[in-house]
Amino acid sequence: MHNLFILLQKEFRQIFRNPTILRLILMMPIIQLILIPFAADYEIKNISFSVVDLDHSDYARRLVEKMTATGYFRLVEYGTSYAQSLNTIGNSQTDIILTIPAGFERDLVREQQTTIHLAADAVNGVRAGLGTAYAAQIIADFNANIRSEWLTVPQYGQMPRIEVVSSSWYNPYFDYHLFMVPGILAILVTMVGSFMAALNIVAEKEAGTIEQLNVSPLKKHEFILGKLIPFWVLGLISITIGNIVAYTVFGIVPIGSYWTIYIFSAIYLLSVLGIGLLISTFADTQQQATLFSFFFMMVFILMGGLYTPIESMPTWAQWIASFNPPAYFIKVIRAVFIKGSTFTDLLPDFYKMIGFALVFNSLAILNYRKRSA
């Protein structure tokens, strides 16, 4: 205990004397939480569209008005030449071209059906896909409106109608922030726990001071604990800052309990600290540690369900993701924030995290040879 105390005292002194670490711990949660949810938004707005109106009818105008009125679309051109509008796609002024054929109104009234043409710039697949989907929905809506106008004229019998109603549970307005903020919190804790700890240990290797500790009577486990505990504490501090930002900036409060979040964070930190320790045993220089960290971080984020849902990955990828600790933590922290899940609800994930902590730390300790045989 005596030695551990001495080590912790030294470690905290060095951390508080290092402006870079402090800045990272304080600023990283704030900037990431504020920047990323606003920037990485799946809701697509301001889709620019061109209209090629070959009909010039009242219905055609109403359709265009309806589209701009939704707020998703921004009319950039209203012309009569498809070829000309295609050019605007070519130079990226337009995302979507809506072509209203000649005789649109006539066909709609007379034959009760007509065709309109949508062309989208698919370079940005997400934008094109969502844009056309929105447009199709608006057109369908327009269609329904017109029908209901006609229906107000008394008719014989009822027209059969099938309607698909979708609703989002827990996040009824599909508030993107509510979804992203807890996920980013999870990634933050991962970064502090694993990479900052790894870099710290490797920095001591590089400075040569680790040699001085190796020849001292310090025990292996004392050294490791002395390195891990400070970053465990810093991890919890950064999640606290994150919680404060989530509340003050986005007004997000977990529906579940803060206790659940902290219990899971504490355990989860143990497993990512194990990863950090493992990295530090492989890397001899901070540069190597940074590269290892990059690799892990890409896997953590891309296979962790932060942006892309794990459920929609191919089976092999889901299988990999099931060994990805952040995937569980992201899931847990979202569940507590959005669904209000309780500790008992998440017990299976709790056991898995303990498993990860044990595996990674054992691997690290096996690999950390204070005394090479």
Place this chain on the structure above:
Amino acid sequence: MPAISVNNIIKTYDKGNILALDKVSFDVQQGELFGLIGADGAGKTTLFRLLTTLLLPDSGTAQVLGFDTVKDFWAIRKIVGYMPGKFALYQDLSIIENLEFFATVFNTTIAQNYHLIEDIYVQIAPFKDRLAGKLSGGMKQKLALCCALIHEPKVLLLDEPTTGVDPVSRKEFWDMLDRLRARGITIVVSTPYMDEALRCDRIALIQKGRILDIDTVEGILAKYPKRLYAVRSENMFRLLSDLRQYSQTDTCFAFGEYLHLSLKNGEADAPATEAYLQSRQHAQLSFKPVAPTIEDAFIELMQAQ
């Protein structure tokens, strides 16, 4: 025209808070082997970086073969071979790959200038496919010298080439420098090892950014103002304590197996000092005049500052 001419250079770091070079001036003649002798932090590396056009002085000027280090830096880079203090070759390339790379950088080939490096290169040629990172200190040093020579420089600047290298490799290295000088290459070399000063034509003793003295080794030693005595006995620690306490002692430092002692009244104090030591019952006492070494001179100049 001197090969190198440094005039009143001042260089500070950290917004003027750290004075690295304080009005440094000296000339190096063509074909000279010139030594910069000083400890870490004396300003040796700063001087080299100025001469190799990697740093700009705060004030003062420097010329290499008539080219100004600020205005004509492209010309200087072509005629100067530089071996930085830290081993600056690619550790993950082999000997031959490093050499090829540096030859290409200077628009030449190994074959074209092989005659320049031949007698050094043959010593490392058996290991030419070994990665530079896996070489011993002495071999790294030879490789670095080959790389600095491959573009046929007129002036060779070597920053602490022998630091951390064992005495055998150091001696071999200086033998190589002798042969290069014989070919007319001007060489400026820095070192913290005082004994290496003896291998230079002239030396500058440098400490805390200032040049203490510039001269030949003989010239510097001739200026040494004190009478020195070499003293030893069976118990060196007690001898040192006794002499430090002795009223007539001026300076007393350990030099190799002896203590080098200077007395306040020079030779006049010698008999009394010897008698004093005998009265302190030192066994196997040896007390004799000794010629100063370059380190004695350096210490004297440091203390005079």
Place this chain on the structure above:
Amino acid sequence: MTDLPNVIETEALTRRFGDFVAVNSISFQVKAGEIFGFLGANGAGKTTAMRILCGLLSPTSGKARVAGYDVYTESESIKQQIGYMSQKFSLYENLTVRENIRFFGGIYGLSAAEQKRKSDELITRLGLSHEANKLVGSLPIGWRQKISFSTALLHQPKIVFLDEPTGGVDPITRRQFRDMIYETAHSGISIFVTTHYMDEAEYCDRVSIMVDGAIAALDTPDRLKQQFVANSMDSVFLQLARHARRNE
């Protein structure tokens, strides 16, 4: 001096890395209070031998005891009894002088009160009262080396290992450092030192010179110079090491 106890005893100490015999059956003793110079060319096996004696590396075969403890089985006890100052800088640059001294005192088991008393005492003795609360990184290298050496002595080890302690230091500081070494040895602590400065080999009580993993010569500087008909250790070293085959 001959009746003093041995602090280091090795017998046919050997360490292999695969086929490579880094340390080849070396045997020697270091007595209490002795200044023992451990010389060798780059790659001669000095560092490996030193790491074994510090309990950082297990030997492949042979015997070695340091401060009375066996290097195979009692490396933790050895560590409590040795001081170590490495070529690479061994203080924390972003801790102050006082914090460094207290930290190293602390990990060798000094109580808080002892840490305070010893650090105050050491700071006064080194004349660093004004610098005690400055970061070590801001001090000149010569001072750091003195602090580093004194810190290695804080827990009163039986032996101190110095791995090229005086590289790059000005001649006055180097001599002040040497005075500290004399003083330490006089107080009964053995000094085990490696260096590339051959004049520093002269002041050692005894010197061993390693060539290709084996000890090629071991004696007092005077007797070595007689034996090799040389006027300096430099020349003794050159005669021995010139024939080294190993190139690391």
